[in-house]
Amino acid sequence: MVIPCSWDVVIPSSLCPDWDGYPTATKDTALWLASTYLWAATGRQYGPCSITVRPSQTNRAELAYQDFAVMPGTSGFNVPGGPFLFGGRWFNAGCGTACCGNSACAIVLRGPVASVDEVVVGDEVVPASAYRVDVVSGAWLLVRIDGECWPMCQDFRAEPGEPGSFEVTYSVGRPLPEALAIATAALACQYGKSIAGGPCALPARMTRLSRQGVEVEVAPPEPDGKSTGVKLVDDVIAMLNPNGLKSPPVVMSLDLPEQCDRITVIGAGS
Numbered sequence: 001m002v003i004p005c006s007w008d009v010v011i012p013s014s015l016c017p018d019w020d021g022y023p024t025a026t027k028d029t030a031l032w033l034a035s036t037y038l039w040a041a042t043g044r045q046y047g048p049c050s051i052t053v054r055p056s057q058t059n060r061a062e063l064a065y066q067d068f069a070v071m072p073g074t075s076g077f078n079v080p081g082g083p084f085l086f087g088g089r090w091f092n093a094g095c096g097t098a099c100c101g102n103s104a105c106a107i108v109l110r111g112p113v114a115s116v117d118e119v120v121v122g123d124e125v126v127p128a129s130a131y132r133v134d135v136v137s138g139a140w141l142l143v144r145i146d147g148e149c150w151p152m153c154q155d156f157r158a159e160p161g162e163p164g165s166f167e168v169t170y171s172v173g174r175p176l177p178e179a180l181a182i183a184t185a186a187l188a189c190q191y192g193k194s195i196a197g198g199p200c201a202l203p204a205r206m207t208r209l210s211r212q213g214v215e216v217e218v219a220p221p222e223p224d225g226k227s228t229g230v231k232l233v234d235d236v237i238a239m240l241n242p243n244g245l246k247s248p249p250v251v252m253s254l255d256l257p258e259q260c261d262r263i264t265v266i267g268a269g270s
Contacts, residue, residue: 002041016189030191048114048171105149111140133266209265
């Protein structure tokens with residue numbers, strides 16, 4: 001993800017009285033600059049992006065995939081047992097590890113999952129009441145709960161909506177915090193003032209100014225300082241990203257301790 005998504009920010013007149021008077025192009029540019037800057041400054045983790053995936057768990061030559069179905073370790077082709085890959089980790093066959101003693105028909109999605117918009121199997125849309133989203137051992141699972149199971153195989157030669165296809169459309173990313181939306185509005189206001197040629201609170205790019213016997217020196221901002229010069233905005237950045245992360249943290253290890261806590265984060269029909 002190289003641009004922010006779902007940054008729906010409203011600029012209130014109480015925060016920026018001149019906003020409504022700016023041309024549309026000025027407002028669009030100011031909002032884009034503010035949202036892109038703050039998205040990067042807060043670790044590129046906020047703003048869910050809608051994506052559509054054709055779930056695949058293997059690299060089988062016949063363009064088919066196998067999901068984590070009823071029993072881990074069963075291949076779906078009458079070949080039981082053996083190791084299997086689940087949520088980026090390898091497990092031995094058996095139900096005492098990944099599914100924690102309770103078989104569940106589930107597929108792994110890239111998280112964090114903000115919402116599931118649509119699931120289409122073949123030419124049929126699966127009702128939202130038929131699935132939910134759980135998190136177990138760091139893996140985000142789309143769990144089928146209506147007594148059916150997800151397709152064991154998918155034909156990638158089939159177009160979406162055709163028999164043999166399987167498609168999931170969902171939003172990945174963290175919702176925009178209210179504090180970050182307010183900070184975006186405040187920063188967009190200052191960008192708008194600057195673009196319109198008026199005075200603004202953005203830091204000046206000068207080291208010394210002498211006028212009528214008064215000298216003012218302003219230190220240039222540091223490239224990695226993550227400082228806009230607008231206190232409200234800088235306070236929100238420090239609150240949401242105190243360690244200055246440039247991207248969401250990712251843990252990649254095959255030696256993580258095994259956990260059996262399954263948490264439902266998006267209920268059925270949500």
